[in-house]
Amino acid sequence: MIRSAIVLAIFVLSGSAGELAVTYGMKRAGAPEYLRIKPMISFLGRAFCNGWFWVGVPLMALSFYLLLVLLSWEPISLVIPASALSYVVGTLGAKYILQEDVNGMRWAGVLLVCVGVAIVAAG
Amino acid sequence: MSNERKLRVKTLVMVFAMVVCATTGDSLLKHGMTQIGPVTLTHEGLLHSFRAAMSSGTIWFAIVFLIGFMISNMTVLSWADYSYVMPASAMGYAAVTFVGMFALGETVSPRRWIGVALICAGVFLVGQTKPRTSTVMEAAR
Numbered sequence: 001m002i003r004s005a006i007v008l009a010i011f012v013l014s015g016s017a018g019e020l021a022v023t024y025g026m027k028r029a030g031a032p033e034y035l036r037i038k039p040m041i042s043f044l045g046r047a048f049c050n051g052w053f054w055v056g057v058p059l060m061a062l063s064f065y066l067l068l069v070l071l072s073w074e075p076i077s078l079v080i081p082a083s084a085l086s087y088v089v090g091t092l093g094a095k096y097i098l099q100e101d102v103n104g105m106r107w108a109g110v111l112l113v114c115v116g117v118a119i120v121a122a123g
Numbered sequence: 124m125s126n127e128r129k130l131r132v133k134t135l136v137m138v139f140a141m142v143v144c145a146t147t148g149d150s151l152l153k154h155g156m157t158q159i160g161p162v163t164l165t166h167e168g169l170l171h172s173f174r175a176a177m178s179s180g181t182i183w184f185a186i187v188f189l190i191g192f193m194i195s196n197m198t199v200l201s202w203a204d205y206s207y208v209m210p211a212s213a214m215g216y217a218a219v220t221f222v223g224m225f226a227l228g229e230t231v232s233p234r235r236w237i238g239v240a241l242i243c244a245g246v247f248l249v250g251q252t253k254p255r256t257s258t259v260m261e262a263a264r
Contacts, residue, residue: 022197043198047201087213093205100205100207100256105249105251110245116238119238120216122238
């Protein structure tokens with residue numbers, strides 16, 4: 001059980017860290033000027049050349065691998081709802097690392113989504 | 124239309140594209156893999172499944188939608204907050220439930236409906252906040 005809890009923590013942390021790194025990379029790459037083909041190709045070129053994107057991708061791959069490991073140890077009805085913790089960890093990362101202004105209403109929304117996803121995923 | 128409203132509309136359109144692409148891609152992947160059959164965890168079994176997957180039109184169609192999801196996710200994160208996009212994209216769970224019920228005639232348990240209602244309420248609350256609040260990124264660029 002302790003082994004599963006540790007791997008679950010690493011799974012949630014690596015997944016959230018990967019997504020935060022990709023978000024940081026996309027912000028640094030800058031938004032496309034228009035949502036048309038040429039600016040979008042230019043944006044994707046900038047995004048794929050950004051180092052933070054390539055920091056995020058292996059972290060997300062690690063998270064996916066750990067999810068498979070967890071699924072081989074514990075029942076899916078426990079693992080998938082527990083993975084909803086990513087919403088809370090991701091929001092904490094967004095607040096303290098990306099310095100987003102997460103007000104009370106957004107926190108309330110995130111917590112409702114987190115509980116809702118856990119209930120839906122539990123089946 | 125004010126800049127704030129334009130940003131909100133642009134963000135919601137991209138989140139909608141994310142949800143549609145992810146839901147369609149996952150459903151097609153599930154359909155394609157069901158057609159291929161159970162994967163045997165041996166060298167020959169994996170090779171056979173890989174070849175079958177790569178020659179399946181449904182799997183390629185799924186891959187196109189999942190690439191669409193990745194591009195729309197990357198694009199929306201280039202201007203919107205992660206803490207705004209991440210919970211909003213959970214609408215996919217609600218979308219799957221509605222598709223399952225209305226298109227596939229599946230029975231949805233009351234517990235699942237409670238979960239969907241909580242997700243919808245949460246997304247509604249997050250949707251009331253500003254899509255972009257972080258200014259640190261602008262300075263970092």
